[in-house]
Amino acid sequence: MTSTAPATLRRTVGNVVSRALDLPPHTSGFTVDRGVRVPMRDGVELIADHYVPDTATPAGTLLVRGPYGRGWPFSSLFAAVYASRGYHVVVQSVRGTFGSGGDFTPMVHEKDDGADTVAWLREQPWFTGSFATVGLSYLGFTQWALLTDPPPELKAAVIAVGPHDFRASSWGTGSFSLNDFLGWSDMVAHQEDTRGVAALIRQVRARRALARATADLPLGEAGRRLLGSGADWYESWIERADDAAFWDAMRANEALDRVNVPILLFGGWQDLFLEQTLAQYTHLRDRGVPAALTVGAWTHSQLMTRAAPTVVRETLDWLGTHLGGHPDPGRSPVRIEIRNDGWHDLPDWPPAMPEQELFLHATGTLSPSPPDPTAPPSTFTFDPTDPTPTIGGRLLSPQGGYRADGRLADRDDVLAFTGEPLPADLYVVGTPVAELAHSSDNPHRDLFVRLSEVDPKGRSRNVTDGFRRLTGEDGTVRLELDAVAHRFRAGSRLRLLVAGGSHPRFARNLGTGEPPISGRATAPATHTVHHGVGGVSRLVLPAGGRPPSAH
Numbered sequence: 001m002t003s004t005a006p007a008t009l010r011r012t013v014g015n016v017v018s019r020a021l022d023l024p025p026h027t028s029g030f031t032v033d034r035g036v037r038v039p040m041r042d043g044v045e046l047i048a049d050h051y052v053p054d055t056a057t058p059a060g061t062l063l064v065r066g067p068y069g070r071g072w073p074f075s076s077l078f079a080a081v082y083a084s085r086g087y088h089v090v091v092q093s094v095r096g097t098f099g100s101g102g103d104f105t106p107m108v109h110e111k112d113d114g115a116d117t118v119a120w121l122r123e124q125p126w127f128t129g130s131f132a133t134v135g136l137s138y139l140g141f142t143q144w145a146l147l148t149d150p151p152p153e154l155k156a157a158v159i160a161v162g163p164h165d166f167r168a169s170s171w172g173t174g175s176f177s178l179n180d181f182l183g184w185s186d187m188v189a190h191q192e193d194t195r196g197v198a199a200l201i202r203q204v205r206a207r208r209a210l211a212r213a214t215a216d217l218p219l220g221e222a223g224r225r226l227l228g229s230g231a232d233w234y235e236s237w238i239e240r241a242d243d244a245a246f247w248d249a250m251r252a253n254e255a256l257d258r259v260n261v262p263i264l265l266f267g268g269w270q271d272l273f274l275e276q277t278l279a280q281y282t283h284l285r286d287r288g289v290p291a292a293l294t295v296g297a298w299t300h301s302q303l304m305t306r307a308a309p310t311v312v313r314e315t316l317d318w319l320g321t322h323l324g325g326h327p328d329p330g331r332s333p334v335r336i337e338i339r340n341d342g343w344h345d346l347p348d349w350p351p352a353m354p355e356q357e358l359f360l361h362a363t364g365t366l367s368p369s370p371p372d373p374t375a376p377p378s379t380f381t382f383d384p385t386d387p388t389p390t391i392g393g394r395l396l397s398p399q400g401g402y403r404a405d406g407r408l409a410d411r412d413d414v415l416a417f418t419g420e421p422l423p424a425d426l427y428v429v430g431t432p433v434a435e436l437a438h439s440s441d442n443p444h445r446d447l448f449v450r451l452s453e454v455d456p457k458g459r460s461r462n463v464t465d466g467f468r469r470l471t472g473e474d475g476t477v478r479l480e481l482d483a484v485a486h487r488f489r490a491g492s493r494l495r496l497l498v499a500g501g502s503h504p505r506f507a508r509n510l511g512t513g514e515p516p517i518s519g520r521a522t523a524p525a526t527h528t529v530h531h532g533v534g535g536v537s538r539l540v541l542p543a544g545g546r547p548p549s550a551h
């Protein structure tokens with residue numbers, strides 16, 4: 001069914017979007033063929049919309065596959081913006097979503113369904129003979145799934161904040177990423193229930209309901225009360241954390257070894273998939289695959305808001321070069337936004353930076369001077385019945401990102417180590433490491449570490465975090481924090497926070513060893529961080545007085 005929306009209206013909307021995103025002008029009008037049926041090998045049909053450019057010389061074909069529907073904002077950011085510049089665009093709803101047949105089971109069918117969609121694409125009379133893929137988040141995973149067996153017609157890909165390994169995303173720290181993936185499951189399970197204002201009201205209520213669910217125990221029952229009859233996959237994610245075969249269908253790791261087409265990657269310093277985006281770039285670069293990386297001071301959801309102008313402009317350049325045959329604009333392999341400083345071009349990631357070490361002192365200070373060998377330790381107790389709360393950080397939810405976190409330092413279950421005011425700007429670019437001489441009276445324990453910036457007025461905001469569920473004996477814990485690009489301003493102070501959890505970002509450690517899905521009993525854990533007697537604890541920073549591009 002071809003869209004009957006007036007071409008003038010589409011052109012007007014497109015011009016508004018282009019001005020808002022500071023994009024080059026349109027080169028083509030387009031029509032939309034909606035409700036196209038695409039057959040899969042098992043007889044299921046998936047529904048797609050085909051954006052048809054009004055040109056005899058199309059620039060190429062783009063494939064977009066995702067579970068969130070084919071309307072706004074995806075229709076604008078992943079279809080109209082490219083169709084109006086000469087591309088055929090196919091926007092497809094994955095299995096079990098928005099009219100597509102079959103049942104939606106996250107990630108499981110994307111390899112086969114993606115391959116079947118390409119087989120259908122080859123037979124279309126309008127197909128240009130080559131294509132590229134674009135999309136973010138789950139729309140990025142569908143690309144990695146397709147790249148596990150790259151079609152010969154595929155010439156380029158643009159993957160924004162897209163994971164290739166869901167097990168690593170949900171359980172990579174040793175604790176389940178509760179808030180993100182219970183909340184996401186609830187959203188996907190009910191996203192087609194309401195529209196318009198009713199949908200917005202439901203979103204507000206869903207956040208409150210999610211907060212109640214994550215606060216309750218056990219995880220399985222609390223989650224099911226929230227989900228109702230939807231998202232039947234949820235319990236299996238918690239129960240089968242260590243079942244490698246179970247997670248294989250939700251991984252596309254082999255794509256990193258098989259793909260050879262140019263890939264543009266986007267990430268955010270506050271995006272939950274940041275470590276996978278950086279690992280993708282490193283792996284592709286080491287194989288000699290043409291890859292480029294852009295990382296901004298963005299959260300996951302900001303890739304479609306604040307980041308959209310950057311993402312769309314760079315995507316158009318990438319597609320024009322690698323699919324449309326335009327001259328290469330010669331972008332640097334890596335572009336990063338250093339928070340508080342702006343954009344920098346780099347030849348690679350991570351950049352070469354000097355190393356600075358700061359020691360944790362029993363006095364609550366952070367200093368380049370090591371503590372006295374006889375210095376006493378610091379202690380705190382994590383209580384699972386009153387878990388240390390999550391404030392900001394790499395979350396899917398609107399509460400993620402850079403947030404005022406001073407109240408964390410005021411809690412009895414958090415240790416705070418604060419440095420002196422900086423005499424000059426300090427650039428921290430790379431992966432900070434916390435080395436903690438640590439012990440606990442409970443073998444079931446977690447460690448959460450955060451680096452924050454405290455401004456001259458005493459206001460603290462998060463910069464980067466690290467978390468791990470610990471097993472085994474006590475000793476020095478080497479905890480890598482999230483990669484970061486941040487300018488600490490002169491006069492500000494560095495603060496390192498140490499806690500026994502960050503709930504509900506990570507499911508709390510009950511302290512009893514009970515299974516996460518059914519555990520109810522709790523036991524506290526008293527943590528000891530040593531400063532002299534029993535060991536020395538320190539923070540190691542990739543840091544210097546100049547940004548890396550100046551080195």
